[in-house]
Amino acid sequence: MSGHVADLEPIVGPGDNGLGDIMEVSMGPHHPSTHGVFRMDVRLEGERVVRLKPVFGYLHRNHEKIAENGAYLSAIPYTDRLDYLCSMTNNWGYVLAVEKLAGIQVPERAEYIRVIVSELTRFQNHAGLVGFLLQDMGASGTPLMYAFREREKILDLFESLSGARMMCNYMRFGGLRVDASAAWLEEVRQVIAGLPRFIDEYEKLLRGNEILMARTQGVGVLPRELAINAGVTGPMLRASGVNYDVRKVDKYGIYDRFHFRVPLGEHGDVYDRYMMRVLEMRESLTILEQALRDIPAGPIIDPKTRLRGLRPKAGEAYGRIESPKGELGFFLISDGSTNPYRYRVRPPSMINLTILEDMCLGENIADTVIILGSVDIVLGEVDR
Amino acid sequence: MLGEGIIQGLVETARNFFGSYVETDRLTTVQYPEERLPLPEASRVFPFLLYDGSDPEAGLRCVACQICEKECPPRCIHIEKSKDKKPDFVGKQQFYPAVFDIDVSVCMSCQICVEVCPFDAIRMDDEFELSTTDRFGGLHWTKEQLSRPNEYYRTIHPTEAAETDERRVKELVDARAKAATAAAAAAAKAAQAPATGDTGNGATAPAQTGTVTSK
Numbered sequence: 339m340s341g342h343v344a345d346l347e348p349i350v351g352p353g354d355n356g357l358g359d360i361m362e363v364s365m366g367p368h369h370p371s372t373h374g375v376f377r378m379d380v381r382l383e384g385e386r387v388v389r390l391k392p393v394f395g396y397l398h399r400n401h402e403k404i405a406e407n408g409a410y411l412s413a414i415p416y417t418d419r420l421d422y423l424c425s426m427t428n429n430w431g432y433v434l435a436v437e438k439l440a441g442i443q444v445p446e447r448a449e450y451i452r453v454i455v456s457e458l459t460r461f462q463n464h465a466g467l468v469g470f471l472l473q474d475m476g477a478s479g480t481p482l483m484y485a486f487r488e489r490e491k492i493l494d495l496f497e498s499l500s501g502a503r504m505m506c507n508y509m510r511f512g513g514l515r516v517d518a519s520a521a522w523l524e525e526v527r528q529v530i531a532g533l534p535r536f537i538d539e540y541e542k543l544l545r546g547n548e549i550l551m552a553r554t555q556g557v558g559v560l561p562r563e564l565a566i567n568a569g570v571t572g573p574m575l576r577a578s579g580v581n582y583d584v585r586k587v588d589k590y591g592i593y594d595r596f597h598f599r600v601p602l603g604e605h606g607d608v609y610d611r612y613m614m615r616v617l618e619m620r621e622s623l624t625i626l627e628q629a630l631r632d633i634p635a636g637p638i639i640d641p642k643t644r645l646r647g648l649r650p651k652a653g654e655a656y657g658r659i660e661s662p663k664g665e666l667g668f669f670l671i672s673d674g675s676t677n678p679y680r681y682r683v684r685p686p687s688m689i690n691l692t693i694l695e696d697m698c699l700g701e702n703i704a705d706t707v708i709i710l711g712s713v714d715i716v717l718g719e720v721d722r
Numbered sequence: 723m724l725g726e727g728i729i730q731g732l733v734e735t736a737r738n739f740f741g742s743y744v745e746t747d748r749l750t751t752v753q754y755p756e757e758r759l760p761l762p763e764a765s766r767v768f769p770f771l772l773y774d775g776s777d778p779e780a781g782l783r784c785v786a787c788q789i790c791e792k793e794c795p796p797r798c799i800h801i802e803k804s805k806d807k808k809p810d811f812v813g814k815q816q817f818y819p820a821v822f823d824i825d826v827s828v829c830m831s832c833q834i835c836v837e838v839c840p841f842d843a844i845r846m847d848d849e850f851e852l853s854t855t856d857r858f859g860g861l862h863w864t865k866e867q868l869s870r871p872n873e874y875y876r877t878i879h880p881t882e883a884a885e886t887d888e889r890r891v892k893e894l895v896d897a898r899a900k901a902a903t904a905a906a907a908a909a910a911k912a913a914q915a916p917a918t919g920d921t922g923n924g925a926t927a928p929a930q931t932g933t934v935t936s937k
Contacts, residue, residue, distance in 0.1 A: 412795035415832035480735055487750050498762035501846065507832045515837070516764070532747065543734045546727030646793060646838055 360388065363703070367396050371474050371707040374717030378694070378706065385702045390695040394688070397721035405681040410436055410511070410648045413681065417668075418505040420683065421719040424463050426455040426496070427661040429509035434590060435657030435668035436511040440650035442643060448513040449592045450633040454526065455496070455508065456659075457622040457629070461533065462489040463662035464573075464615040464622075465540075467714050471612060472544060474711040475553055481543060488536045491529050498522060511648070513639025523630060530626050537619055554609035558697040558709035561606060568693040571686050572664025573614040574713060578606035584660035595632070596625045608705075611712040649676055663687050663714050683722060687715040763879055766846035768826050769835055771868045774811055778869040783843035785810065786819040790835035790844060798828035799835065811890065812897035819865060826852070827861040842886050848878050 366377035375396035381389035401420065405413035417432045418425035430452055437444065444452075469485030493503040499522055500506040500515070508515055544550050560570070565578040575582055583600045585593040601617035603610030650672040658667035664686025671680040690713050698706045742749040752759055773781035786803040802821035810816045835844050847870070854860030876883040 408795055409793065412793060412834065415795050415830055415834065418832075419830075484738065487748075490750060494762070498764055501762075501764040501766040501833065502831065505831065507834075515833075539734055539738075543731045544727075547731055548724060548727050551727075646789075 376717055382703055387698045387701055387703060387706060390698045392691055392694050394720050397717045401722040402681050406678055409676050411645050415507045418507055419718055421716045422504060423716055424459045424662050425504055425506045426459040427659060430456055431657055431659045431666045432668045433509045433511045435655050435670045438657050439655035439670050439672055442512045445513055445637045446634050447636040448638045450629050451514055451518050452591055453629045457625045458492050460662045461619050461622045462492040464619050465489050468615050471711040474707050495526055510639060510645055512643035517638045527630055530623055533623055541616060554612060556607050557705050558608045559606050560697050564696060569689050574611060574690050577603035577610040577614045579604055584658055584665050590659055596628050598625050608708055608712045647676055649674060661686060664690055685719045688720040691715055761848050765848045766831055766833055767850045768829055768847055769844050770847045770870045772843055772845055772872055772875055773869050774872055782818060783841050784819050785816040785841055789838050793834055793838045795832060796828050796830055798825045812894055822865040824863050826863055845875055
C-alpha cells in the first residue's frame, strides 16, 4: 500500500475542468474519529471525496513473527492483543486452529463456557461500537457512556472469571484455563437479565432520531456484489444482504445446538450496519440464555492435554470463527517442532477496511468519519 | 411528527439522569481514590515469589528450574541458578535462584509462569498502584522485592491458596511416609547383614529417599 500522498497520480490543476481546486487532507493518524492510529489520505473537491487512501501500519508490532518464535502456548496471550476489545473470541480462533492441527478434543462443558464468553464478548463489542458510532455523529458522550456502563458489567464478569478485564488469556487448546463456578454462572444470568432493558432504552434513545436518520440512511452504501468480491465478512457483509455467518456456515464448537437468527440488511448503508449490531446483540442474548440453560457439569480440559511443549504432527490447519467484526481466521503450519512454522492471522477489520474508498467516494468529508465508524475497526487487529 | 424522535431520546436521557438518584444500576461511578471497589479474587497484575515460614531466603519455594523463564511469552524473567543447594520443604536438597529478576515494564500479566510452575513458587499479585518515578530501576524487581510470605497469598487469593496448601501438605505427608518406609527397609537390610558395614548403608539411606520423592 502506498504510504504517501505524493505517490498518488498528479493533482488535476485548477481551472482545467471547471471544478476548482482539489484539496488534499491527511486525516489521522492522530484524529479522534480514526479510533486509533489510522490515516486516510483524502482528496476533496469542495466537501466531496474524490479519492481516499487508507494508510495503516502505525501499530504494527510483528505479531505473526513473535508467535512463530514462541511455543504454541505462548501465542495465546498475544492473541488477546489483536482485537483488544474481544480477547475471548481471539483466543477461541487460535485454540481452534491448534486443536484442528493437533487433533485435540474439547470437553462439553468447555464448549459451553466458550460460547457464553464469546457471546458476552459480542454483546460488549457491539454495544461499544454503537456508542462510538453515535459519538462520531455528534451524540457526544451520552450514548457511549450508557454503552460503557453495560459493557463494564460484562468486563467485571470476565475479571472474576479469568483475572483480567480485557486481556483475558482464558482459553487453552483442549479446553479452558479455569472453570466457571456456579456462582459465576448465576452472576451471568443476573447480568443478562438486565441487558434487554438496556437495548430497548438504547434503541429508544436514537432509533427514531431525525438527525441520525438523515446522516446514516443512504450514506456509505456497500453493494452486495462488491461486498462479496472484496471478501468483506461479519455484520458489514450481512448489512448488505448476504446471509453468511461462520456460526451457521461452519458450525464450529457447538453452535449447531443453538437456535438463533441471523439478521440481514437490505441497503448496505450506515443505518443498516448500525441496526445490524443492535439486532445481533439481541440474538446473542438468546444464545446466552440457551447456553446457560443447557450447560452440563464435567471437566473443562482433558488432563492429558500437553499445554507446555506441544508438538503437533507436521501439517497445516485453518481455524475460523465469527468474531464480532467478521471472520477471524488463524492459519497454522507445523513442521513437527514446538513452535509453528507459519502463523497467519486473517484479520476481519483489515479486510473490511480495504473497501473504504468505494464506500466514501462522492460522500461528504464529514460522512467518511461515520462510514469508517460503521466498519468497526480495531487498529490492534488491522496492523498486527 | 418531525422532532418526535429527538424528544423521545431526551426523555430517555432524563430517565437515566433522574434514575441515577434512586437506582444503583444507573449510577455506576465510583470516586476512585476515596472509594474503592473490591477486587475479584481471580484478579491478577504482576507475579511474586512465595516463601514458607518467616525467612524469605530459607523458605523460598523457587528451585531455579527456569521453566517460567523459558515459557514466559515476552521473556521478562531472568534467573541465575545458585552454585550450592538448600533443603526445600520436604527436606530435599535443591538449587535456589541466586538472581531472580522480573522486568515488570515488559511483563504482560498473562499468568503463564504461574501455570507452568511445578513447585507452586510463583503466583500473581493483585497490587495495581505501582507508579514510580524511576522507569529503569523502579520497574525492575529483584528477588528480595518479589518475595512474599504464604500468609499474604492466603489473604489475596484464599481459595487458590487453600488448594495449594492442601496439595503441599499431602506432598509432605507422602514424602515423610516414603522416607519412613525407606529408612525401615534400610534398617531391616542392615539388620539382615550386620557384618557388611552398616555405617555405609546408613549414609546412603537419606539420598535414596531424596530421589524417591522427586518422582
